Amino acid sequence: MTSTYRVQLTPDFGFAEVAGLVGYLRELGIGHLYLSPILQAVCDSRHGYDVVDHGGVRAEFGGEKGLRELAAAGLPLVADIVPNHMTIPVPESRNAQLWSALRDGPQSPHARWFDFQWPVAFPILDPGDEPYGTAVEVADGVLRYHDHVFPIRPGTEHLPLPELLEAQHYRLVGWRESPGYRRFFDVSSLIGLRAEDPEVFAATHAVTLSLIEDGVLDGLRVDHPDGLADPCGYLRRLRPHVPGPLWVEKILIDGERLPGDWPCDGTTGYDALNMITRLFVDPSGRDALVGTFGRLTGVSDDYEAVRYEAKKHVIELFFRGEVDRLTSDLGDADLGDADPGDADPGKTGLREALVELLVAMPVYRAYVNPGERPLDETVRIIRGAAREAAAHADPDVVAKAADLVLYGPAEAVTRFQQTCGPVMAKGVEDTALYRWYPLACLNEVGGEPDRFGVSVAEFHAFCAGLPPKTMTTLSTHDTKRSEDVRARLAVLSELPGEWAEAVGSWTAEVSFDPRLDYLAWQSLMAVWPISVERFADYLLKAAREAKTAISWMEPDPRYESGLRDFARRAVEVCGPSVASFTALVDRYARVNSLGQKAVQLLMPGIPDVYQGNEITDFSLVDPDNRRPVDFERRRRLLAALDDTWDGQKLLVTTTALKLRQRIDPAGPYVPIATGEHAVAFARGIDRRIDTGTGVSADTSAAVVIATRLPVKLERRGGWGGETIALPPGRWRDLLGGVEHTGRVPMAHLLSRCPVAILEGAPAG
Structure with a gap:
């Protein structure tokens, strides 16, 4: 397996329409076609996660007949499945x-x-x-x-x-x-579904597994495994039925790794996405950007404080019932020396402790199987959360609560874990990330918005630890903003002064809500050009998610009308200035865009391309990123590649995808030494490149060099005399057609394009 291409099926973009893309995708270099959920959802669903009947393939897409015809069109299929829940339809x-x-x-x-x-x-x-x-x-x-x-x-x-x-x-x-x-x-x-029950598993997976057995599906992507009672047990039951790729949509927080006993090929790639994004962010811009953010919004510069308040907020707003049920399940437990002056020392203290423990959890889930000894890492996570929680609740009761969620009644142990993920998702992804955003490209699923940048050495270390078949990605149907929007925003880390001046001038002309305006200006610049309607729809969703003025549960027609008026005035009044600033940013964003694409497509793992993102795509959070894709334009561009940003990105994409088909996907990842302004690595060569063994005689090898921090590079005068030492052998530049050996000047290697993709022949 070499790569996947994710498409979003809809009632007007079903199996027949996707089958019409197979020729284009094969020419692009795609290995597998990756489908959004295919089982029967409510008839008008635009996403398919609201399954209503596990007994059939969705009729609106063409049913099982249409799916089988798509499978026969020439690309193996991977399907997204939803084991955690189904819909409550109306009626x-x-x-x-x-x-x-x-x-x-x-x-x-x-x-x-x-x-x-x-x-x-x-x-x-x-x-x-x-x-x-x-x-x-x-x-x-x-x-x-x-x-x-x-x-x-x-x-x-x-x-x-x-x-x-x-x-x-x-x-x-x-x-x-x-x-x-x-x-x-x-x-x-x-x-929620009880997929841990063998009968429920069998009934909800029968159609999917029969399609795998018949060869119609080659692999699966499992949605939201952290919602299941026993994710590892679920995968152990599923894996024997899936000989092909099996990925999980597991969100890993900075430094976290997938549990080692999960029988799957890896995650769907948010961990890789966040590392790649940070690789193109300049950490030296942090203080200036945080300062601008605080000055214009009035929000604290302490992200952890904002995160804490956001998680507390959503627990009381959305999850009171879950916490009450947890408290009830554990209410008869021995809480030791509770304060006798407390009118209800058991449940009152325990509920408060559980809330603070949920707030302090740093990850989506720490895995405990009731009746089994927890892993040391699990104990470390929960004990660490308890230490933080003890600053906000009775330390003795918090410690007891931590013991209970590790070793207590089986149902409560599982329920606590199933509650952690929703609190993290709603409290961080859908609240805190809309309240604290000095540099919004860092505000991604699984991201840490206060961590500005990673070094090249940190990135190499991350890649060295990746499972060989894990998925990597830059954009998905769930990302907060597309990869090219993030490429533009990353430039602000190198232009914090110019950005502060520009956003200050726009704010002086048009303003509405200081807690939202700064996100609005980042978004407007990064997706420019955009219609007033699209921009207003995004801001309305952002305001509802932030929950500082309005929310999905607490609408305010006057605020919402004012917000739409702000969107209109921002585009009409400040549009020309925003366009000029975006043009400046794009001189460097193109470098980031091409660099992150080359890195993602050739780093360890199986790369996924989200529909349409083989060329530039400037989309915001769903539903904006699920709009129809103009595939005819992409076909024409692939047939006649030009030197535009779109043409260059498509050339990088198709070159890298085709090269992946010629290299060993499990081949070693070898970092290549560079200066601050480049990242480089080799794939498929012997690790002992210093001995001269070089490239294997029976496989191709690849070298990727990508420019980073282009503003600072330009301001220092360019590459100067900087060189890079290629591994032994002859290396052909697939983008420029030139052959290189030995030590090569960076200015020569990257004279036409800010990235280089080289294919090696054996050292001779």
Whole structure:
């Protein structure tokens, strides 16, 4: 396997349309086609993660027949699967398993599919309809509330409405209330599945595994494994059925590694994405950018304080029910010397300790299998979180709580772990990263926005530890901003003074909310040109995620109208100045864009190209990054490559992808010494290059050289006399056609393009 190309299937871009791209993708050099979820979702879903029926391939895409025809078109297929949850559709009768469970209660054969608290609370009622208003009625043998439909428990049909409602296996509650089931993050319409149950696993995976057995699918990408009760156990059950690639969408925080006992090929690449982004950021710009951010927003320069408040906020906003359930599960535990003056020393103190422990967790999950001795790393993570939590709650109770989530009741141990991920995702990804953004290219999934840059040596060390078949990526359907947006933003780390002057002038002309304006200006510059509508839609989502003025739960029509007006005025009034500044940035962003692409495509791992990103793409968070792609333009450009940024990026992409097909994907990664302004490495050569053994006689080898920190390079006068020592052998520049040997001047090697991709022949 050499590479993947991720496409987002939609009802108007299904299997037949994707099959029409196969010839283009093969010419591009792609090895595998990587599909968004293919099982039956709600009919109008644009993403496919809201599966409603695991028993069939999605009809809107062309069904199983269309999928098989796509598989026969010439590229092996990898599919995204969603084992953690399925949707609660409207009407609810469209989910057959949920309907059965709600009708027949714990006795239903499908009750085991879901993690229920009986009777099950469903948060759907509008204000004024609580507990029940006139909108709730029995009609046609079912319970109706507007468009919602619920089954009636057999034998209760004759009861008066109030008694009938009380007799059901479920309760309808206000939409702000916590649900009586585990869900995906804070999305009450996505109900968690108990994939740890063998019968549930078999039923929800039957179609997918039969497609693998028939050779229709070659591999899988597992969505959100941290939501599962036992991710490692799940993968151990799945792996024997998947002889091809198996990746997990596991978010690793800075320095974290995938658990060593997981039987999979690696992650979907956010760890690589963040390392590559930092490689092109100048750490010397940190203080100036943080200062500008603080001056214009009034937000603290202490990211950890912002992160703490954001996680506390989302726990009380979204996850009260999860914390209450955890507290109840552990409430009978011996808490030792609780303060006798506390009116409720057990549950009150324990709840506070659990909240602080969840807030202090530095990663999405620390893995504990109930009844087994936790790994030393797991104990270290939870004990470390407990030390931080002890500064905000009773230290003795926090210590006891840490013991309980490591060694306590099995259900509570698992529930704590399943709660950590949602708190991290909503508290950091979807709150803190919208509140603290001195340099927004660092605000990515799994990113640490206060870590400005990494050294070349740190990057080499990271690559040396990567599993050979892990996925690498630069853009996905879930990234906060596309790779070329980040390439532009990275330039600001080298132009902090010029940036401060520009953003100060724009703010003086157009302003709205200081806590959002600075993110708006970074975004406007980095995606320029952009329509007012696209820009306003992004800002509205950003404001709702930040939750400082409005939120998804607390809309404010006056604020939202003002925000849209700000977007319009920013584009109309400051657009020409923004365009001029972006033109300056693009002189250097092109260097970053091409460099990060060459590095990602040839570093260890299996590179993924997100749809359309073989040329420049300036997109923001979804749904902006899921817009239709102009593949005809890309076809034309591939047929006649030009010297534009788009043409150069496409040339780098197709050259690197085709070279990957000629080198050993498990071949060694060998760093090559460079100065500050370049990163270079070799793939497929003998590690002992100093002995002259050089390139293997039976495989190709590659050398990649990418320019970094281009502003500082220009200001120092260019490459001067700097050289690079290539490994022994003859090396052909695939972008320029020139052959090199030995020590080569950087100015000569990179005279036409800021990156070089070299293919080696054996030393002779």
